[in-house]
Amino acid sequence: MDDIDRAILRELQVDGRIPYADLGPKVGLSPSAARLRLQRLIDTKAVQVVGVTDPMTMGRQTMALLGLRIDGDPRAVADELSRHDEVVYTVLTAGGFDLFAEVVCPQPRDLLDFINDVVRPVEGVASVENFPYFAIHTHRFLWHVD
Numbered sequence: 001m002d003d004i005d006r007a008i009l010r011e012l013q014v015d016g017r018i019p020y021a022d023l024g025p026k027v028g029l030s031p032s033a034a035r036l037r038l039q040r041l042i043d044t045k046a047v048q049v050v051g052v053t054d055p056m057t058m059g060r061q062t063m064a065l066l067g068l069r070i071d072g073d074p075r076a077v078a079d080e081l082s083r084h085d086e087v088v089y090t091v092l093t094a095g096g097f098d099l100f101a102e103v104v105c106p107q108p109r110d111l112l113d114f115i116n117d118v119v120r121p122v123e124g125v126a127s128v129e130n131f132p133y134f135a136i137h138t139h140r141f142l143w144h145v146d
Contacts, residue, residue: 001046004028008037009047016049062105063133066115067097072124074098080122086114097129108132 007027011018018026024034041047070077078090081101088102101119105111111132119128 001041005037005041005046008034008041012038012047012049062108062111064103064105064111065131065133066101066103066119067129067131068099068101068119068125069127070098070124071126074124077122077124081119084114084118086110086118 004027008023011023011026020031020035023029023038024031027034029037038047042049068074068077074092078092078099078101081087082090086103086105088104090099090101092099103111103114105114111130115128115130119125
């Protein structure tokens, strides 16, 4: 991946639907060359073009990262939690927590109920620490592409 590829990725993070006619000049290429570059990145699986929903606009006003300590196999807990619509993703870790789960719920009370009624009873969950997000405005997921 070279500097032009990274420039393309930065532009796509700002606007994933940018026309090639606009993308090319922003990264120093013709529109057709920008299209070919992006297609190569997609073909080599270096990039996936996907739609990302904004939970805030979909009625989910409460977001949190849950840090879980697990007695037993954290993969089984991750699999179980991933079955619930509230869970955006789970990730195994090698730090102070065995597992992180990002969750979104309509209201703070729903988050509390989800933690107490769904997460805590899962076999193997020893403890849960809640790190809520306070998204006041819309947010964007950007990755540093250097």
